[in-house]
Amino acid sequence: RRQLLSRLHPLSVCAYTDDPLFQLAASDKYVRIMAPVEDRTTRYDRRSAPIETNRKLRIGYVSSDLRHHAVGYLMVNFFEEHDRKDFEVFAYYTGIKADDPIQARIKASVDHWRDIRGVTDDEAAAKIAEDGIDILIDVNGHTRDARLGVFARRPAPIQVNWLGYPGTMGSSFHHYIVADDFTIPAYAESWYSEKVLRVPCYQPNDRKRIVDETIPTRADFGLPDDAFVFCCFNASHKFTRFTFDRWMEVLKATEGSVLWLLDYSPETNQRLKEQAEARGVSGDRLIFAPKLPNPRHLARYPLADLFLDSTPYGAHTTASDALWMGVPVLTWSGRCFSSRVCGSLLNAAGLSDLVTDTPEEFVERAIHLAGQGRGELEVIRARLLANRDTCTLFDVAKLSRSLEGLYRRMRDDYLSGNLPQPNLTNLDAYFEIGVAQDHETREMGAVTDYDGFYKAHLARRHYHHPIPADGRLWSGAEEAEVKPVSIAKPKAA
Template sequence: MGDLLALAQQWQQQGRTEALLLLYQNWVMGAPSPYRHVACFNWGSLLGDLRRHAEAEKVYRLALSLHPRFAQARLNLGHQLEHLGRSAEALAEWREVYEAESFEAVGADPLDLRLHALNNAARLLETERRYAESQALMRRSLELKADQGDVQQHYVHIRQKQCDWPVYQPVGEVTLNQLLVNTSLLATLSATDDPAVQLMAAQRFVHEKVVKYKGPAFHLEASGKQRREGKIKIGYLSGDLRMHAVGLLTAELFELHDHSRFEIHALCWSVDDGTPLQARIRKAMDKRLPLAGVDDITAARMIAETGIDVLVDLQGLTSGARPNILAYRPAPIQAGYLGLPATSAVPGLDWIIADRFTMPPEYLPYCTEKPLYVPNCYQVSDRKREVGPVPTRAQYGLPEDAFVYATFNNNHKFNEETFSAWMRTLHAVPGSVLWLLADNEWAQANMLRVAAEHDVAAERLIFAPRVAPPEYLARFTLADLVLDTFPYNAGTTASDCLWMGTPMLTRSGRSYISRMCGSLLSSVGLPDLVTFSLEEYEQRAIQIGRNPARAASYKRFLAEHGHSSKLFDIPGLVRDLEAEFEKLALAERHRQPA
């Protein structure tokens, strides 16, 4: 066996993949050996790495037929089944490991294998929105081993998604401090408006996950081959140029660019969703560089060779982001926009597009990027968004004569403090109702529990289902006042709400993301709907609810002036962005050697 393993290792180092596959096949199918199950495992691992998942499944099943208690083979079988889209079977294989009293751990710590099974099952359950089951497995994992930062991170965020307050609930030997330190940046944005804490969360992620590249910037290597001239090339880096909040906001931006002066590139790994929105975005681009399946360093070199002058990252550290591309500096000017309204701490990201409301002077010390200011609101949007037929209140189970407060942001974007303020508002405005989104049954149950604690009857919370964008837009018209979330303000949702002529009340805090809606309201001409404390927010919500005529006057104002306001002057915003990009790009070109 030793000679065969040595030969296998040698061939693997030499990249002789097909020969290695044949070696394992002959070993397994040849003369009986007490180590055939180990050879099967190695063979299956190689097939899995090659994404030949169906073949790998058969090999792992053979290994288990030879040695049923072989935990590593069962774990990897689960991964192949997941890749093949057979989630229930994958979960069953992992359950066999974490529920087993004992199993065979070949050269591994049994605890590590049990944690592997628990954590992967929890991850898959979370993606399938089976939050309660997922959280239960995370708790079991942390009770077995407290020091697991990634598990702690998911544990905090899954509690946010379920409105399972208080979110920071210690488990096993995990301390409150550990939960705070290991909270992801996304979860931190929903937990606090403290910019120092947000910066710490971003820096921790970058320290742990982003490449530490110290070599020459890729754009310098590429520019040495060819001088930059002609149209300024703007590249938009994203995996969300599709039916996604970022895609919905940016379609008209791409169309309105001055294509006679700028060459617009999509640097994209978005899935093909077949939607008219994605087709519209692609049509607006001068060129598209597909990066799906391309590793980060190769993608960065491809972008550099394209000669991009200004690289606009639309994702930051959100799901599916590829910050390593930025770390190699494939463009001389790299700026963050829209996807992450917060500092990312990503090396190579030097600018963040903002306005002076979202990024006041006192916020700047907590950002690794410099602000690239536009004169009015930073947020682009789409004036061509499709709106469905105007519905009636009866269609959604809303009372005809009640004051309807609404909030359609994701449940993780607010905390118990904000929700309690909403409940006190309902209590103070007789007959009013709150029309809100419930992402899942656990969030709904937890919100009803807190409502009961505030003596608010369950029927005064009316839960809205998720619907297609045209219907979602049309139903804004049924609300009297939309209540913004805090500390994670509405962005796309606020734009949609104001476009549809419905007023929104916000609370602005200390961070970019907690000031987004305030920027939009100021630019649309309703600064008196911007508050700066919980008490002011709550008092203003009650005042407007007790005086429906005030809400109606806001609606009249938006109907008459909203679409013509600075907020929806999208051509003006595009010209402002182009002016900033051109200034930076020309200065950079001027520095190039002749």
């Protein structure tokens, strides 16, 4: 288990455990292996480059997903709303060859489109440096086809983590992360290597989504007409044992209800049915939705009564799609960014009453809404549709102005010599603590004093091998006062 955890990709860690300090340490470890920072200065190293104030601020977005992809769907309307009078917008595309309507809209909305798919990191960094980018946005983070090596070469004086990866980069060359008050509360900032800056809701959305005009029926998808339909259209890698246990508790307590999932593969579908049976729920109550073009997929969302979220990697684009189509989403929020996105979206949609704080509350609320609370659910659904055009979640212009304001603030930080430097101190120690936990059988979200849990482990390590103060959880005062401690294990799930 330890060897497996030591080799997990940071994105897999997001789906594996609600342990943000371990995620931070795992990201740091990954970056040091995959994109070691060289001390030598190159022609494209612009970490100290001047930013001129008498011209437009040059913003570059690096992404493999500016196409028919969840991130492309989210960003396209944002690009269309971007202020082109004060900002010169560059898009650096690193993904597969594509020629679809989403990419066409993005190309039409930026000042410069650069295809850097087939070039080396050195060549890509040189091009970005040649373009004189002031602020470079990493829209991939630790996701597929990311160009981490480009950012390691520092082709822009300011580099930012936003949107594509739901967590910290753990790198020395990402200065900021864009979040909101819910995804990263003030008390959680020490769990991130970047300086946290906030907008009203970190996720953009496309108000021009195309929805198929044909109205589907439940019969079209094998759904019972008279059943309460729970759904979750998240990717199957987000289904942990803890998530599935709670879903089955809900199904067992709501007679005749069904759970509507995406059709993943015959093997995955069969395994999910077997897991349901093992928990005392008929596998026939799991119904699988075949993959469809996005307009048709969106059109079938309203056939569901309630979307049930997963944890610790919850619904992101799937949640905003559901909310746009008028389907309420129920979530419970943990500690990690990936487990708090859905709660952020619900708050921005004016539905904070669908955000729960514990698994027990999540199960209880789902059972209530599917039973005696059906009238309440209809009120929530009506409120969602009534507020769709005015709520923060779908106010793309507001997000654009807010983010542009952050860009100006980043520039001012840089010009005044206050560019934040990532804190990576002691992350090997945090990694060793996190990797030693049995995340398979213990739910880290059940640890009531999370910071205290890590401090106790740090204290024990410090007693044997002194640890320097890190400005995160371990302070100089604690170094002087530390004594051997006993470690309370996380509560078993």
